[in-house]
Amino acid sequence: MERHRLLDETSGTPPDRFLITLVNRALEFVPAQAGALLLDDPVSKEDDRSRNELAIIVAAGDVKDSAVGRKVRPVDGIAGFVYARGERTCVNEVGGAHAFSREIDSLLEMPITNVLAVPVVIENHVCGSLILLNRQGEPAFTPRDERLMELFGDTLSLALQNLLDERRAREVARRDSLTSLYNDRYFHRKLQREIDRLGETKDGELALLFLDCDHLKRVNDLHGHLAGSQVLREVSFILQRTLAETVSLACRYGGDEFTVILLDADLSAAVAIAEKIRKAIDDWTFLPMSIGPGEPALNLKNVVTMSVGVATYRAHVDTSLPTAEQKNQILKKADSALYAAKTKGKNCVVAAEASSASPEGSSVILKT
Numbered sequence: 001m002e003r004h005r006l007l008d009e010t011s012g013t014p015p016d017r018f019l020i021t022l023v024n025r026a027l028e029f030v031p032a033q034a035g036a037l038l039l040d041d042p043v044s045k046e047d048d049r050s051r052n053e054l055a056i057i058v059a060a061g062d063v064k065d066s067a068v069g070r071k072v073r074p075v076d077g078i079a080g081f082v083y084a085r086g087e088r089t090c091v092n093e094v095g096g097a098h099a100f101s102r103e104i105d106s107l108l109e110m111p112i113t114n115v116l117a118v119p120v121v122i123e124n125h126v127c128g129s130l131i132l133l134n135r136q137g138e139p140a141f142t143p144r145d146e147r148l149m150e151l152f153g154d155t156l157s158l159a160l161q162n163l164l165d166e167r168r169a170r171e172v173a174r175r176d177s178l179t180s181l182y183n184d185r186y187f188h189r190k191l192q193r194e195i196d197r198l199g200e201t202k203d204g205e206l207a208l209l210f211l212d213c214d215h216l217k218r219v220n221d222l223h224g225h226l227a228g229s230q231v232l233r234e235v236s237f238i239l240q241r242t243l244a245e246t247v248s249l250a251c252r253y254g255g256d257e258f259t260v261i262l263l264d265a266d267l268s269a270a271v272a273i274a275e276k277i278r279k280a281i282d283d284w285t286f287l288p289m290s291i292g293p294g295e296p297a298l299n300l301k302n303v304v305t306m307s308v309g310v311a312t313y314r315a316h317v318d319t320s321l322p323t324a325e326q327k328n329q330i331l332k333k334a335d336s337a338l339y340a341a342k343t344k345g346k347n348c349v350v351a352a353e354a355s356s357a358s359p360e361g362s363s364v365i366l367k368t
Contacts, residue, residue: 016058018163022156023060026130029152030145033110033134034061036100037156038072038079039120040127050074050084054128056100063133064107067100076101082117082129088150091115092140099133110134116141118153122161130156176252178229179236187251187259192327194261198313199323206263206313207270208330210338211239211277213256214305214346223287223298230291231304232256238280246273259334267312267351274308274349281306282347305347309337315354 023035038054045052054072059065074080077098082089091097092114098105099112113134120128130153135141174186182190191208198204213235220228232252239250239258247263260277262270282305287298311333313319317326333352341350 018159019058020060022159023058023130026132026149026152026156027061030116030132030141030148031136031138032061032116032132033136034059034063034108035130035132036060036063036067036079037120037130038083038100038128040083042127045127049086049126052083054080054083056104057128061133062108062110064109067104067107070100070104072100072104077105078115078117079129079131082119082131083126086119086121086126088116088118088146088153090117090141090146099131108133114140116145116149118149120153120160121157122164179233179252181236181239181258182249182251184251184253184259187249187253187261188327190249191261191331192323194263195313195317195327195330196323199319199326204264205266206261206330207265207267207273208311208334209260209262209270209274209277210253210309210334211258211260211274212307212338212342213258213281214307214342215303216256219286219300219304226291226295227287227298231286231300234284234286235281235304235306238284239277242277242280243273265312267310267315270310270312271349271351274310278306278308278347278349307338307341307346308349309334309339309341309352310349311337311352316352 019037023037027035036056037058039057040049040052040054052074054074056067056070056072059068072080074084077100078089078091079100094112094115097115099108099115105112110133115131115133116135117129117131119126120130130149132141132149135145138145174182176183194206198206213231216228216231219231235258236250236252239260243250243260246265249261251259251261253259260273262273265273282302284301284304286300286304289297311330313326313330316333317329319326321329337350337352341348344350
């Protein structure tokens, strides 16, 4: 949840509340005791939907909240069956069948007498199912209910598509076009929000890394700016791979400079992560393949390195200051530590001093 809080930012209605509203509207459209929305994983899904898993994203009515997040296979029950087939299904005599699965149905604490489910389609691809349980006011779901739910399923699919398009447009606006990392504008906004949050509590920590690629100008001068741009793309890949197990936000700050916001990392942990990044860059062979017709692979080793400055909220920020000034303070501390890393020979990590001492007095980890 912390990772999603750091990375996700939406205007208007949050996606979870938006989806809950849609499922509740379905229960008004066709009165039923309970309903749920299930979606597949767009990253791991296969073309053969029968091999995928669905997760219960939203539950409404008498479906327990404990069911949310649980996984369903297409062979487990009606919800998965509708997803795999891509067709609406109405079962008014459930018998021994399961709505979701044997395990999940047992959590519902209500007998399931009838089920109506429709597929959810986004961009012409089936990505989930919407399921209603136990018709209210009627002994069973009717053909009219089926038609209404099919219409509602189309409306739901369109609403999800619009939400996806909106989020994609917002994502493009806050990403750097070269590296696909977050851009400096988004970085400043997120840093301020995290500092505002920390200012309201005595708990939590935030670390800020300032990173600068050493000797990138040499690559540009010797091999051209296309090669330099590819180096920056590979640096962004290394950053994302190295930070994969952390709660963090990596950004391209401008030119050959990068920043990383680390949540819940004290100074020693942040320095260790920074050193891990520095070493990964140092060990990397850049441009191992051709970047275009007539451009040979360069296999640059020990040419591009990384200098890193580190500062943390608890160690380097005067929390009595207004939060806008706190943000400026941690930025200056991390930037001064980066300057110290550059002056100490580059390819090293420097932690900012907690006091107002000059950068030359900063703690340094030299290359190994």
